Amino acid sequence: MIKNRPFQFLALGVCLILIVASAALSAPTVSYVLAMPKPSSHLFEVTLRIEGLKTPRLDVAMPAWSPGSYGIGNYERNVQEFSATDGTGKSLPFEKTNKQTWRITQGGDSTVVVKYKYYAGPSASPRGMGFSMTQLNTSHASVTGPNLFMYVVGKSPYPLEGPVRLTIEAPPGWKIYSPLKKADQSNTLAAENYDTFVDAPFEVSPECKEFTFEADHTPYHIVIHGDGNYDPEKLIADLKQIVTTEVGLFGGPPYSDYTFFFHLLPGAHGSGGLEHLNSTSISAAKYLFTNPAEYRSFLFVCAHEFFHVWNVKRIRPQILGPFDYTKEQNTRDLYVSEGMTSYYGALLLKRSGLWSRKDYLDYLASQISTLQSSPGRHLMSAEMSSWETWNRSDNTPNTTIDYYNKGELLGWLIDLELRARTHNRRSLDNVFQYLYQTYALPKPGFEEKTGFESAVELIARQGGAADPSFKDFFDRYVRGVDEIPWNQYLNRAGLSLEEKRDKPVPYLGFTFRTADNLMTVSTVMTSTPAWEAGLNINDVLLAWNGEKIDPSLFNDRLKEMKVGDTIDFVLFRGDRLLRVPVRIGQDEKVAYTVSVRKEASPEEQKIFTTWANEKEYLIK
Secondary structure, three states: OHHHHHHHHHHHHHHHHHHHHHHHHHOOEEEEEEEOOOHHHOEEEEEEEEEOOOOOEEEEEOOOOOOOOOOOOOHHHHEEEEEEEEOOOOEOOEEEEEOOEEEEEOOOOOEEEEEEEEEOOOOOOOOOOOOOOOEEOOOOEEEOHHHHOOEEEOOOOOEOOOOEEEEEEOOOOOEEEOOOEEOOOOOEEEEOOHHHHHOOOEEEEOOOEEEEEEEOOEEEEEEEEOOOOOOHHHHHHHHHHHHHHHHHHHOOOOOOOEEEEEEEEOOOOOEEEEEOOOEEEEEEEOOHHHOHHHHHHHHHHHHHHHHOOOEOOOEOEOOOOOOOOOOOOOOOOHHHHHHHHHHHHHHHHHHHOOOOHHHHHHHHHHHHHHHHOOHHHHOOOHHHHHHHHHOOOOOHHHHOOOHHHHHHHHHHHHHHHHHHHOOOOOOHHHHHHHHHHHHOOOOOOEOOOOHHHHHHHHHHHHOOOOOOOOHHHHHHHHOOOOOOOHHHHHHHHOEEEEEEEOOOEEEOOEEEEEEOOEEEEEEEOOOOHHHHHOOOOOOEEEEEOOEEOOHHHHHHHHHOOOOOOEEEEEEEEOOEEEEEEEEOEEEOOEEEEEEEOOOOOHHHHHHHHHHHOOOOOOOO
16 A cells, blocks of 8 residues: 555564674674884884684785785785784684685684784895885884785675774884774774775884974875974965865865875985875985975975875776786776876966966976876877886887876866866866766766766866867877877966977986996887897997996997997897997987966967966066
């Protein structure tokens, strides 16, 4: 009877709620204890406790990669002294089923306790095995979760669903810094699931410095390990300007607080980082802060990593969440996820006032120079560069491009083209706002092949573009390798690209590395004199034209030679002594300049000022 159906549905709903609640109560629980009793040993001691099991076997696995790094890390290589017991302490049999998975037979007990040690110190033989920021020494413990914590395999290949707790047993006097919420104890952290747990790096140290600030009623933490020549007040002011500008683009933050972890390193140059859900870990040279160029680059890294709060951590291709930690996660869209994050990192520094107009236009010119000097631009598309990042060619200098670099430039061109087609009513800002509203975590990500392109076209239609199709653009410059007609797009915003060729200089077409005062070929560029002559990577150059080679003087001596002359190299190739003549060619370096055009139309000028957040087009 119709009048009874609501009661039937209500009863069914109550049953379903009871079933779900019962399943939740009976689901296995996962907790970790992390100890570091002797930091000088570089050994973490990890205890993983699983309770409420109902199956006779259990798999635990170490992630093969860290989200955001896109390289196989093989972290399991540093696991040692693995063991498994039941809740009473009885040893349980286990076997490895692949390089990163341990299968445990637990018998009749519902509890399994896994223990292992993890080496997080310097390697005796550098391996280049992927991105890792997990370290333990006498000054601190720095942890990036996927490097250190095994997960319980649930619905294979994904981690077991459900909350995770971590108790940290720190040495006396060491303090815990983490973006995770504290549980019932000051040294216990809680996360809603494994993905969130390992996406929250933390620092444990007796010597970190911590600063805080607030922006739009949201707290921000700065945790610094290592000394340096930074000015805390300036650092806080500049980071506040970055977060205010970027949060403003999306209308508010998607977190309750955020943490910047900075690792200041001696003897280093430059900066680099890894993004997380509500934090970032950034390594930087400790004395860069008084060098204007290096500090601008440092701010770029901060702005890039912070923009990942939206692009990658919440807006992402479908394959990048939930995470399959067992293998490569190939996607065509890293040029969007990383490259366009770089685009906004730089653009928003300009809009915020932290970079000047000259800083920004010079930066864009340098990015064009990077792409135009890459032989691989004729062979590899932005999509293919994204896809192949997990498996780079041994001939990378000649066959590949950087999806960060080209993706950033593509973001710029799409932005200007959108503004021009819609008479400045829409921009790439609107594309990312749409993607955030439509696909942000926990919703599924955007479709792999044409999801981003479709979003661009949707925004073009909403802006009233007479031609909203971007298929030709994507076919030629994203999926294809056509040369970009720069001024066709730059003119949209009253900009122009100028090329100036320097005086030709003697050129051979190879690079080298030096060790023990010996010069070893490291790359040979295609269609250059060195390539034509047959020089090989790893050739050890001993002499030229009858004289011993001094690597420190090589480039200066080459500049003194004449184009067309022949250099007679003597070299070792393996254990063979060879003589290889190389005819000197010439190289005409191209200098690129991006500048505003005096003859720009009023609409082009308007596009420039709104795009770059400037009051006027020409500065008198």
